[in-house]
Amino acid sequence: MIETNLRLDNYPFALASELRDAANEHGFRIGPEQASGWIFFRSASAPGEIAVAAAGNDGPFFLSITHSGVARELAMEPAQPCAKGHIAAFALPTRDALFEAVGEVYRKSISLPTLPLEQFERETATLGNTEIERIEKVRIGQGIFRKALLIYWKDTCPITGITDNALLRASHIIPWARCQSDAERLDVHNGLLLSSLWDAAFDDGLITFDDEGLPIASSELTDAAITALQIGNAVPLPLTPEHRARLAWHRTHLWRG
Structure with missing residues (x-):
């Protein structure tokens, strides 16, 4: 753990700004309140x-x-102490690193x-159970899920680096129809932006991913498709334990081995 020494209760104007x-440039605009630095x-x-x-003007x-x-x-090393009532704190070496980290917190939070x-x-509170209303x-739901995945994955396919919105798809790991609840359907850990x-x-089911985030090709995938996908050049997906659990389901139930 990194030991921090917050020594300023009243910041100089430029540093406070x-x-x-x-905070303000990344969606946190209610405040400020100040206590213990x-x-x-x-x-x-x-x-x-x-x-x-x-800790000072230069960090x-x-x-x-x-x-x-x-x-x-x-993906940052925790520091101590946290602010009162908080659960985690992180030390950043530069102003730019702080700005980037606050932006990441906002993006993950929403x-x-x-x-x-x-x-x-x-948005669906007034809808009933007729066929039209279910559709x-x-x-x-799929629109909300796509928006959440775009935010989570920074509008970028993590494998190819493609950022063209029209070419990005919100891919459910456990398909919408096979989810047991709306909570599962709308969980970003049940999706990949591909x-x-x-x-x-x-x-x-022609591609799945292992626990390290590396793609596994089905034996049914043609050489031409493997070449087009550039599977050998794929970078590992950054996965959480929640992703890994659902990908294990995908390998068992959907992957065409």
């Missing part, structure tokens, strides 16, 4: 609270958060469970 900008912010659209701090900088799901997914599910429940529920060719292969 930078800390406020780090931390400046606290909340968001109208993202759950939880963040706090930012600095290091510190970020403290309340969202446990985000804390688990941040895409992780349970916000997509809550939005789906609000409308699916349309709404380019259209990879999505078609994954959806049809």
Whole structure:
């Protein structure tokens, strides 16, 4: 663990402005409140609270958060102490690193469970169970799921690097129709943002992924398709334990070995 020493209760104007900008420019605009060197912010659209701090004008900088799901997914080493009432804090060496980390917290906060599910429940609250209404529920849910995946994966296919929105697909790992609940259907950990060719292969069971995030090709995949997919050049997917559990289901139930 990194030991931090927050020594400033009242920041110089320029430094305080930078800390406020780090929050305000990434969706955390409610605040500030200050205590024990931390400046606290909340968001109208993202759950939880963040706090930012600095040990001096040139850093290091510190970020403290309340969202446990985000804390688990941040690829940063934890620091101590947290702000009061928070569960995790992180040390950042530069101002730019702080800005990037706050942006990551916001992006994760609005895409992780349970916000997509809550939005789906609000938007479908007045719909019944007629065939037309069920189709409308699916349309709404898949739209929300796609938006959440675009945010989670930074509008980029993690395998190909493709960012063309028209070529990106929200790929369910456990298909929509085979999910046991709306919570499962709307969980970003039950999805991958894939380019259209990879999505078609994954959806049809011609491609799956191992626990390291590397693709596994079905024996039914042709040499031409393997070449087009450039499977040998694929970078590993960054997976959470929740992704791995669902990909194990995909390998068992959908992959055409």
